[in-house]
Amino acid sequence: MTFATAKLCDTYSAKAHLQIAEPIFKLFGAALAFSGQITTLKxxxxxxxxxxxxxxxxxxxxxxxxxxGSHRCALIDEELAQLALENGWQGIVVYGCIRDSAIINAMTIGIRALHAHPLKSPNKGLGNLDTVVTFAGVQFKNDYFLYADSDGIIVSETELS
Structure with a gap:
């Protein structure tokens, strides 16, 4: 599916409930545009x-x-980005940091994150999968639809065409 978030906003903002993320994310990965249904993780x-x-x-x-929004360590690295590609993920949005950004920038995945940081995170296994998360002025819910390109990120309860 080819899309532009600006065009989606023009077409659907008066007809559908769109959430538009605050422009706080940096673009990583070679896929500048990506879309799909959301899986959440806190x-x-x-x-x-x-x-x-x-x-x-x-x-x-x-x-x-x-x-x-932590800037003290990275949650995504080259290995996890490759794992995402191998398992069919279209993209990742991280309210936090990534590392191995030069390598990730050559990969055909789209990632949005606050910054790059060289320190890897610990692995304690704490957190929640499939829970509502809120950041950047958007409430992200499991199975909502996310569209990201170089203009920004929009989220819709329904699929946009």
Whole structure:
């Protein structure tokens, strides 16, 4: 599906309930545009459940990670980005940091994150999968639809065409 978030906003903002994320994210990965149904994850400075989620085979899904906005460690690295690609994930949105950004930028996945950070996170296995998460002015819910491109991120309860 080819789309532009600006065009989706023009077409649907008066007809559908769209949420538009505040422009706080940096673009990572070679896929500048990506879309799919949301799977949510809430963690804090712990990426063990990120690995668990990305190990799941999916079709046209986006992992949305509420990492508490932490700038103290990375929740996604080269290995996890590759795992996401191998299992069918279209993209990842991280309210936190990633690392291995130069390598990830050559991968055909779309990632939005606050920043890059060289320190990996610990693996304690704490967090919640499939829970409502809120950041960047958006309430992300499981199975809602997310559209991201170089103009921004929009979320809709229903699929937009």
């Amino acid at each position: 963690v804090f400075e712990d990426n063990a459940l990120v690995r668990t989620a990305l190990s799941t085979k999916v079709n046209h899904r986006i992992l949305v990670i509420d990492g508490g």
